[in-house]
Amino acid sequence: MLLRSVPRALSGLLLCLAVLLTGCASTDTNPSTGTTSTDTPTGTRDSTGTRASSDTPAPTGAGTPTATLSWAGGMSTVAESRLPAEARRTLVLIDRGGPFPYAKDGTVFGNFERLLPLHERGYYHEYTVPTPGERDRGARRLVTGLHDEVYYTDDHYESFRAVLR
Structure with a gap:
């Protein structure tokens, strides 16, 4: 009887540990500054989620290694010209502010996988x-x-590459 309950108890313990490790906290901490994410200033977006015209445009050197390090945090990169044609067309739509073919385009991405900078x-x-x-x-x-910043995934958020523009 005891041998049957050990695997169940171990499974329950592992499940609790997994839930704890995935981060049940309601705020994120920026590891570089030690501040919570609510302390970080942000740009603005309009009601559709696209960049508002008051945002600062990307510097012309956005594809340089120093620009990459500042926001990509050492992750894999891909040049915009190396993206699939469909991704390049989507980037044009994003830059124009739409219209987008899918209702969910422009919605908030939660970064629950925590693969992008927090x-x-x-x-x-x-x-x-x-x-x-x-x-x-x-x-x-x-x-x-x-x-x-622009990130590309071709495996539904399993991995990302920073897009160099």
Whole structure:
């Protein structure tokens, strides 16, 4: 009888540990400054989630290694010109502020996977990159930050690459 309950108890303990480690905290802490994410200033977005015209444009050297280090945090990168054609077309729509083909385009991306740099909720917005042959939204997305950062995923948030523009 005892041998049967040990695996169940161990499974329950592991489940509790997993929940604890995934971060049940309501605020994020910025590891570089020690401040909570609510202390971090942000840019503005209009009601559709696109950049407001008052935001500062990206510097012309945004594709340089120093610009990459400042916001990509050492993650993998991809040049905009190396993105699939559908992703480049989606970037054009993002830059124009739409219109977008999917109702969920421009909605807040929660970064629950914590693969992108940590910021307060509302900092990131996601956009669908159509996949030829898919009947639904597919797995490809572009995620933008309030300061002109762009990230690309082709595996539905399992991994990201910073887009160098």
